Amino acid sequence: MTHSGNPFGQVLVALITPMTADGEVDWPATEKHIDDVITAGADGIVVTGTTGETSTLTDPEKLRLVEVGKSVSAGRAKIITGGGSNETAHAIELYKASEKAGADGIMIVTPYYNKPTQAGILTHFRLVADATDLPVILYDIPGRTGVPIKYETILRLAKHPNILAIKDAKGDFSEVSRVLNQTDLMYFSGDDANVLPHLSIGASGLIGVTANITATPYRTIVDAVNAGDLASATAAHKSLEPLVRAVMTHVPGTVAAKYILHGLGRIGSPRVRLPLVGPEEWEAAVIEDELALVKNVAGADFSNFRPDRNAAAGGALPKVHGTTR
Secondary structure, three states: OOOOOOOOOOEEEEOOOOOOOOEEHHHHHOOOOOOHHHHHHOOOEOOOOOOOOOOHHHHHHHHHHHHHHHHHOOOEEEEEEEOOOOOOOHHHHHHHHHHHHOOOOEEEOOOOOOOHHHHHHHHHHHHHHOOOOOOOEEEEOHHOOOOOOOOOHHHHHHHOOOOOEEOOOOOHHHHHHHHHOOOOOOEEEEEHHHHHHHHOOOOOOEEEEEHHHOOOHHHHHHHHOOOOOHHHHHHHHHHHHHHHHHOOOOOOOHHHHHHHHHHHOOOOOOOOOOOOOOHHHHHHHHHHHOOOOOOOOOOOOOOOOOOOOHHHHEEOEEEEEOOOO
């Protein structure tokens, strides 16, 4: 199936999955949060990705997140389902079901833990992409999966009609430029600190964690780059730096984002599912120190920030565990 243009959006939020204090998905909070980030400037939402705690979500939860995303967005933003599986057969069935649930696209992570060869990675991506008519984003994040998608493999995958883009969390800018020169693939920055550098060499957009807190500056950066206004893009990039550092440096981005959103009163609990846990006292203190440096960032007003370290402590064991099948 061919897709004209960019079917994903440019400012994509790697959405957190709001949860109750006992670790169950907080569906009303999820609906509100999706609406919040779209209102703030997001034109794409990645549900059930790394930031959404995909590893500990059940398949029914993942599919419902797609359905809720579609309902709340009401055409205002594309809904991309992330995650996947390190079992090819499971990934195929999950993405088929996501397409039926209404997903606008899929993001396939490199198989993790198995450490397949490049031939195995190639086969995995091809088979999953064959199983759906949805446009595909490859997710290259060797720091989590243990293996990169090598340049030669990317070139071969780029020939698949459904594979249109890559989310890059590898940070090899020379390779990004090389792939952009050799293929028609779109790149999405998967590193919040490198959004502007990625865009400056031809990336199409971003899939960001910090955008859960505020998508507005990222909208500013993308729109400025589109208009050739480097000065405005650079100013927004600089102002975001302490917020990005607070979210992405000290604890997993999911943990920090939930801690901050709860402190802002935008979600009811900062709870994450085990083995993730909330920030320890010293980690929370460092995050709060970083937030004190945030100035003049649109959508990020910390004057009424009220962090709750006790509420964030530990992690939850949900009633139903994530299942392989």
